[in-house]
Amino acid sequence: MTGKGNNLDTSDLWRWFFGLLLSVGLTSCSTVGFYSQALRGQTEILSKARPVAEVLADPTSKPLLKEKLTTVAKIRQYAQEDLGLPAEGQYDRYTNLGRRYVVWVIFATPEFSVEAKRWWYPLVGSVKYRGFFQEAKAEKEAEKLRAQGLDVYLGGVEAYSTLGYLRDPLLNTFLGRDDASLAELIFHELTHQRVYLAGDTDFNEALATAVGREGTRRWLRSQGRWKDLAQYEKEMRVEKEFIREVLQTRTEVAALYARKDLDEKAMREGKQAAFARMKLRLEAMNRRQGGSLKLDRWFQKPMNNARLNTLATYYDLVPAFEARLRAHGGDIEAFLKEMEGLKPLAPMERRAKIQPSPAR
Numbered sequence: 001m002t003g004k005g006n007n008l009d010t011s012d013l014w015r016w017f018f019g020l021l022l023s024v025g026l027t028s029c030s031t032v033g034f035y036s037q038a039l040r041g042q043t044e045i046l047s048k049a050r051p052v053a054e055v056l057a058d059p060t061s062k063p064l065l066k067e068k069l070t071t072v073a074k075i076r077q078y079a080q081e082d083l084g085l086p087a088e089g090q091y092d093r094y095t096n097l098g099r100r101y102v103v104w105v106i107f108a109t110p111e112f113s114v115e116a117k118r119w120w121y122p123l124v125g126s127v128k129y130r131g132f133f134q135e136a137k138a139e140k141e142a143e144k145l146r147a148q149g150l151d152v153y154l155g156g157v158e159a160y161s162t163l164g165y166l167r168d169p170l171l172n173t174f175l176g177r178d179d180a181s182l183a184e185l186i187f188h189e190l191t192h193q194r195v196y197l198a199g200d201t202d203f204n205e206a207l208a209t210a211v212g213r214e215g216t217r218r219w220l221r222s223q224g225r226w227k228d229l230a231q232y233e234k235e236m237r238v239e240k241e242f243i244r245e246v247l248q249t250r251t252e253v254a255a256l257y258a259r260k261d262l263d264e265k266a267m268r269e270g271k272q273a274a275f276a277r278m279k280l281r282l283e284a285m286n287r288r289q290g291g292s293l294k295l296d297r298w299f300q301k302p303m304n305n306a307r308l309n310t311l312a313t314y315y316d317l318v319p320a321f322e323a324r325l326r327a328h329g330g331d332i333e334a335f336l337k338e339m340e341g342l343k344p345l346a347p348m349e350r351r352a353k354i355q356p357s358p359a360r
Contacts, residue, residue: 034130041103041133042166049093049169068175068182069094075183078219083211084333085190086164093169101156102173103131104138107313108150109305112257112267114250116201116309117150124163125199128313131157151304159185164193180232183219188212195339200347206317207339213318214325214332238289243315245285249278250308275303320355 052069055061072091080087107129108117116128132138135156142154158174174185191208213236220229252274256267279299286293301307328334342350 034132037133037137038131042162044097044133045095045102045169045171046166048097049095051093052170055094065094065175069170071179071182072170072175072186074223075186075219078222079187079190079215082218082222082332083187083190083215084194084336085187085211085215086193087190089167090164090190090193091168091170091186093167094171094175095169096172098172100173101135101158102171103133103157103160104135105155105157106130106132106138106142106145107153107306107310108145109309111149111151111305112264112271114254114257114305114309114312116306116313117145124196126201127199128201128309131160151306153301153304153306153310155301155310159189161189161192163196179225180216180220180228180235184212184216187215187219191336195336197343197350200350202313202317203342203347203350205314207321209314210318210321210325211332211336214322238293241285242282242293243311245278245281246308246311247316248281249274250305250312252277253305253308278303317351317355324354 052073056066056069076087076091079085109115110117118126118128119130120126130141132141138154142152145152159171162168168189174182177185188208188211191211192204195207196204216232217229220226220232253271256262256270256274262270282293282295286295324338325332325335328338342353345353
């Protein structure tokens, strides 16, 4: 959800919301209902926000919370001064929502396609997901999509960015992370505020992931936290291998769906066979990692095209962004300026710029 201005109060939010409805010409009750729940959710976040200084001075605040808030201050400073990210006015308040996730997000695809369903939003354009501030509402929407024959994935999300239109507070939903993971999340969300290209979900999320990772490495080095850096690099290597295995499956099923000689029954069998092969590969990987991947929990939710897309959205283009950063000699500012310069291009033209075809 977005709005105008960086210091909106609740009345500003309501005025913006109704102006938005009028400007878009909304007539669908379901659409009005969606934006109403979004407004209520964002209002809750802002109305419960407390200045970090107040939380730190509160004798009832837990020591671990104070420690995390102090760490975030260092992360924000590094983001602003060393990464060129717009941290001013962001994450200087704290909201305890009293729940595990801030929003629940839906991804959907056709049964025999990896092309994601898209939803259109004012100001941000076409996006590959739909978010709800209440899990029950998200599940209700997911059931409607499943009834249409779509593959659906529903998952909880710990954080999101309002792209600088509002002052985003810190949330209890993500503040319990270890310091490296916390830094990566904050750098990721602040990257959205620096560079966000409307209607290009894959570009935006993968760019933020690449900057989040590189920013975390640099921040840990700046703090002299070499042991934490070594652990973070190890986790990144494992994560990359895991993602590679999952995205290989996405490539396999995409090739399957492109075949013209198979009926639906054969398609379904081939799809399930691809997922079974992926599970075997991941189980072998898990054995190599000493059983640390917690695959039982990961496989509790059904595997389908939509779930494959959640990883593709965040990670498919990351290697290309990392290569572009290396091409700039690691100069983050030059890299981000190049990314900002791609705004006038269509999504496929951007892909050609950041992921050129190999020379023949």
